[in-house]
Amino acid sequence: MDFEALKKYSALHPKPARLTLQYGTAGFRSKAEQLDHVMFRMGLLAALRSRATGSTIGVMVTASHNPEEDNGVKLVDPLGEMLHPSWEEYATQLANAEEQDLQKTLTEICQKAAVNQQKDASVFIGRDTRPSSKKLSQAVIDGVSVLGGQYHDYGLVTTPQLHYVVCCQNTRGQYGKPTLEGYYQKLSKAFMELIKKSPGSGEGQRHLKIDCANGIGALKLSEMQPYLPKEVLVHIYNDGTKEKLNHLCGADFVKVHQKPPKGLDMKPNERCCSFDGDADRIVYYYTDTAGHFHLIDGDKIATLISIFLKELLAKVGQTLKMAVIQTAYANGSSTRYLEETLQVPVHCVKTGVKHLHHKAQEFDIGVYFEANGHGTVLFSKAAENTIRQLAKDEKDDAKREAAKVLENLIDLINQTVGDAISDMLVIEAILSLKGLTVHQWDAFYTDFPNRLLKVQVADRQVIDTTDAERRAVTPPGLQEKIDALVKKYKFSRAFVRPSGTEDVVRIYAEADTQALHIHSEFILNSHS
Template sequence: MSEFAKEKLTTLMLEYPKPSGIILGYGTAGFRTRADILPWIMIRIGLLASLRSKVKKACIGAMITASHNPEHDNGVKLIDPYGEMLDQSWEVYANNLSSLDDNIHVLWDYLETLMTQLNVQLNDKSTVAIAYDTRQSSPLLSNIVKNAAEILNTNIMNFELMTTPQLHYTVRCYNDNELYGSCTEAGYFDKICTAFRKLIEARRYNLCMTSGAKPAEQLAIDAANGIGAQKLVYLNQRLSDLLTIEIFNDGTKGHLNEKCGADYVKLYQKAPDGLPLTNYPKYCSIDGDADRLIYYFIDENQRFHMLDGDRFSVLFASFISNKLKEAKLMDQVKMGVIQTAYANGSSTNYIVNTMNVPVACVPTGVKHLHHKALDYDIGIYFEANGHGTVLFSDNLKSKVKAAIEDQNRTDEERLAASQLRVFIDIINETVGDALADLLATEAILCLMNLSIEGWLHLYNDLPQRQLKVAIKDRTMIQTTDAERRCIAPAHLQDCIDELVSKYSSGRSFVRPSGTEDIVRVYAEATTQVDADKLADDIRKIVEELTK
């Protein structure tokens, strides 16, 4: 490889050396830790993105974000050609690069070996699309990724401030010659807003005829003081006649994700700071990079109710099933819901036993859910934390298209097929997307004529509690069976089983986080008091056995 490239890499490594003793793995959502110790890994990720692009002969995305984590953290994850997360087989290369000593000869040798193994050359064409969230550390980190990728002759597209799902979408559009949509932020908004408008204008017109003019739907949104606040302004501009969105926690006062955002609301099951629960019928929280969404409202007795990712699975599956039935397509397609161990037991029960839709359980991380969702014609996946989307197979899309064009079908069948076709355009199929999911949810509620209370009452959640437990080394906890059982440390699972058996409808599991330096404990039971007690008992056991 060229001496010039090697020299440039040497200079970059001298500028951003690897701190001694650091171990960093490609986790649930890429590399993530405190921003001040991240620069060196950005060099390695820039190199890897470039190699991946050369191998796939396609653009690869690099998103700089630590999503729901606090402002002082940051991270990076790579996006594959169709907008999906980096193929897991490449996480090995990411981890190998991360573990190498900070020595140009060692790193250069590894790169040469890898290029030979992957059958690519330094001068092969490569393109990397970069974007970042609003963290102060993001511009510097993205610049390092850019400089490193350019050393391997890579063309950079810098989209600067974007939500994570927007970058996933953009990478997909670029690589499929804009069949999926136009490869710009304007193209993204055009696609989802046009589809939303088409779907609900006709419905609102009908409602208007029967019960008078309908005012725009009102929503108050906590934007977690992140990038989503800026992007929600576009939705407001485009759809103000249909949706009135008031944006709170827009980054002008509070700190990113601090006592606000989807993760906070889900974890503590209460409203965020900075968003007074006053007179809005519906409230939402998104997270720092706008890939998660949670709904909530206050009932007439001032009780707080939250609708999380499990609720989106149920709502989306109900709507899609209805449309498939109306279009007489139900028997021709395979639909499934994908969840993780965090899914409330009641939601799984409702989907399987009331809706008759199969549920698969996979380990935490959108990458696992997305992969499993590809097994279905319609794969609906949501993590309980509000992160998810729907995947539609080519088979499903062509069946829907044929149904729309089939003149022998009734008007009702063809209308249902068209509504499904338009609904697909609201969905960002590349990854969970808070903005797209928000529009999809509002469209479904409108088309199903369902209030937020009606949505909540589809089933009753089992009370649950989640805790974060700080221990000295979270890798001591090892799990199996989609993270539902522990295999290390010894006896932990036996203790969990014993405690769980004391509670009616008790369930609990423990797993190390892949994005924070903590262990997560989940517990559910028949009452909130029991769920809280079970979670706390398990916490004590975890602390005891990992001392």
């Protein structure tokens, strides 16, 4: 390590005094002006992580659905997964080290993580459309370079695109080409193969209105459009040319407020969807003829995909083990439907993509979605091989055809992380193949009315939870009070958890009717 150069460059990215930040659920998030030193240091860390793993590491500069003034950064591990938890701790240490301790902290990390400093380092960098992102990604580049690492700057990309290219690079092309063109080609080819088989194929065009949250999704969807078949017409709204990123639009806004985004004119029964600011989440919705708004969230997306997969698995006659992974926020009605009607096992894990992803890896086919619209499907290597083999060699026509559909689905899904573009194409393909309208999809089950609130408290860490965040163990007495309230209502559920991304406590409650809705504020107020 060239400590003189490190000192010189670090001085160009000084850490504001007394500022401490934590590598949280989605990496570092803060006001953009507080993040320059964090970016530089994450460049350093990515180079070390690359040396430790002997692989390319990704660094994505984005704050997803948060306001335009915010920014953030997260590291992507070799197979496109989230950074390993032990390194999250190093990230926090490095970001918070005072200037004079930087060298010492780096040396310590190298020792603890057994980093061979002679090895090459390679880092892929991407960023969203925030005005601050370009400069911040330059700080990442400075960090990688000062440690002698190689980098490739992909510039403007969606978060899932960066995960994808990292995975392609480290699997030596097995997952695809590590370029955006490779991504568009792989997805569009699989999509076209799939919809060729739909009953209505050739009978006119499918229309979909997409609110791109004034973010990167708009740019990348337009780039992809020439690759998509003429039968599918995506209409891009909130493309970022007029309004601010995530302002009154995007998947998070629509999910939280349960109302349409600004800037998208909806006609009754038209299929619409929203991406979030970095295009890793998607929710669908429509208004009915009476003007009522209907949200189709991550739970219903997981359900649609699960139904489709289950039917295909029955057709190919394979007993592959499939499960759905949810979090505490999943609507109780979706869990009941999946378990009781569809007979698919459901597992609940802690909030945050890494927890869902990890659990989903335990199954032949793991479908995971957060209610907020972040999700994907994972196929084990063995399951994928079986399916590809059947698609090629199976003698029985019906079985072989079903295996081919599964094979195309595998290629269309971004298995590295939830991906709004990929999920949208999966959903459109399934709706088209099954001949379902948005209304029919929505009617699979009816969501229990629910409410999600956030409350600021003096110290959110006094709340500790267990059972995938569904029960509070501290402060004493809190859970008993929640239980006492919940007991009074049918199919009711409520929980509180400290947020992993904001200084707030989140409160969720649901019950079978709106009238019986629990006043969740009361639960917390009685404890504050």
